[in-house]
Amino acid sequence: MNRIEELEQLKKEYQEIPIPEKGVLGVQMAMERANQKKRLKARAMRYVATVAAAAFLLLIMPQGVFTLISMSAKGGANMAPDAVSKGERYEAATDGRYGNTGLIPGKQEMPEEVMSPETSDNVSAMESDTQVKYEVLLQDAEVRMRISKEIRRQIDEAVLQGNECFTEEKRLTEGFVCIFAEQEYYVNKEGQLVIVFAPGEIAPREYGNVEFVIPDEVIVQ
Amino acid sequence: MEGERSLNRNDALISEVLTTNYAYFYRIAYSYVRNETDAQDIVQESAYKAIYHAKKLKQPEYAQTWITRIVINEALSFLRKHKREVLPLAEELETAATEEGLSKEENVDLKEAINRLGQEEKLLITLRFFEDKKLEEIAEVCGEALSTIKSRLYRTLKKLRLDLDITEEEGGFS
Numbered sequence: 001m002n003r004i005e006e007l008e009q010l011k012k013e014y015q016e017i018p019i020p021e022k023g024v025l026g027v028q029m030a031m032e033r034a035n036q037k038k039r040l041k042a043r044a045m046r047y048v049a050t051v052a053a054a055a056f057l058l059l060i061m062p063q064g065v066f067t068l069i070s071m072s073a074k075g076g077a078n079m080a081p082d083a084v085s086k087g088e089r090y091e092a093a094t095d096g097r098y099g100n101t102g103l104i105p106g107k108q109e110m111p112e113e114v115m116s117p118e119t120s121d122n123v124s125a126m127e128s129d130t131q132v133k134y135e136v137l138l139q140d141a142e143v144r145m146r147i148s149k150e151i152r153r154q155i156d157e158a159v160l161q162g163n164e165c166f167t168e169e170k171r172l173t174e175g176f177v178c179i180f181a182e183q184e185y186y187v188n189k190e191g192q193l194v195i196v197f198a199p200g201e202i203a204p205r206e207y208g209n210v211e212f213v214i215p216d217e218v219i220v221q
Numbered sequence: 222m223e224g225e226r227s228l229n230r231n232d233a234l235i236s237e238v239l240t241t242n243y244a245y246f247y248r249i250a251y252s253y254v255r256n257e258t259d260a261q262d263i264v265q266e267s268a269y270k271a272i273y274h275a276k277k278l279k280q281p282e283y284a285q286t287w288i289t290r291i292v293i294n295e296a297l298s299f300l301r302k303h304k305r306e307v308l309p310l311a312e313e314l315e316t317a318a319t320e321e322g323l324s325k326e327e328n329v330d331l332k333e334a335i336n337r338l339g340q341e342e343k344l345l346i347t348l349r350f351f352e353d354k355k356l357e358e359i360a361e362v363c364g365e366a367l368s369t370i371k372s373r374l375y376r377t378l379k380k381l382r383l384d385l386d387i388t389e390e391e392g393g394f395s
Contacts, residue, residue, distance in 0.1 A: 003331055003381070003382060003383050004383070006330060006331035006332070007331060007350060007383065009342055010331060010332060010335070010351070011350060011351050014248065014347070014351040015351070016249075017247075017248050017251050018257075019243070019244045019247055019248075020247070020257060023243055023261055023264065024240050024243045025266045026261055026264075026267040027239050027240065027243060027264060028236075028240070029263055029265070030265040030266065030268040030269040030272075031239070031268050031269070032270045032320060033269055034268070034269045034270075034271075034272035034273040035272060037273060038272075120237055120301065163279070178236065215238055
């Protein structure tokens with residue numbers, strides 16, 4: 001065998017290096033860790049900025065403090081994206097699956113006669129069970145991959161139906177890749193998992209929150 | 222706002238490049254460490270760093286090159302940390318050749334000869350002949366001028382006693 005043939009043989013060996021099946025999964029988990037750290041860092045920075053601003057107001061403009069307190073009492077104008085905390089119940093402000101204008105925190109309204117202490121306890125227990133179930137399932141990287149795939153499928157479908165929220169160009173530049181363990185979600189009245197993306201997360205900000213209802217068969221296989 | 226959007230874009234782009242080219246990054250890492258678990262760890266660590274430092278990616282068109290550089294740095298850093306475990310292999314090859322009365326360059330098969338090259342030279346061979354990368358791309362990955370890469374590759378081929386045309390644009394052998 002001459003040198004060139006040897007090189008060709010080595011190239012063949014190189015290209016036949018077996019690729020671990022779960023390798024991509026490991027990479028996705030590493031990306032999740034990085035994103036989580038970035039989010040924590042961003043939150044810490046926001047916190048520091050808020051404290052610094054408050055300190056500034058306290059020292060320089062004492063009257064400003066009252067304005068700040070008054071704003072907090074009203075619920076805070078800038079709380080929207082962060083307020084969607086994990087597992088909290090929310091109601092969609094519109095009926096659209098894509099492009100809701102916002103999610104409003106709210107309780108489930110039930111007729112008074114139904115809300116006896118026992119039934120109320122049962123409902124809470126069921127809600128809690130469902131949430132715990134999803135909480136646990138979302139920790140499983142394979143489940144997250146299946147959900148991500150379903151979301152990509154729904155996005156493709158929305159594109160085919162001409163939904164402006166996900167045009168081809170927007171999909172390429174701000175495209176959705178995968179969900180993370182800390183993904184925001186809520187459970188709808190049918191007990192289905194609804195994945196929520198904050199404005200600007202996977203579609204242009206002007207489309208507001210974007211939601212995807214995930215069928216049960218995607219989650220549990 | 223624009224900065225935030227470009228950050229999101231970088232995140233999405235890097236995720237896409239990492240997942241679609243996983244095999245490529247894995248093979249690069251594997252060519253350094255020759256071990257499945259270590260190669261996987263290197264690519265994972267590189268993915269973590271790429272996402273965490275996504276804002277440092279200034280030219281999205283070079284995302285793959287940029288991540289390749291991260292993978293190479295991670296692999297080199299791994300080798301530095303595990304120097305004691307890697308050295309015996311090189312020494313073993315050296316000893317085997319001298320025991321048979323052979324000089325460093327002569328009469329060893331190409332695989333051994335490549336194993337004896339320095340990391341930079343080995344990378345050139347891998348990218349140019351195994352991954353079919355263009356010289357311009359290799360220069361980007363190595364952060365060197367094209368002329369430097371050409372002359373380095375020429376010297377490396379001479380060491381390996383390989384008579385190949387390095388100016389050819391497409392990968393392959395001639």
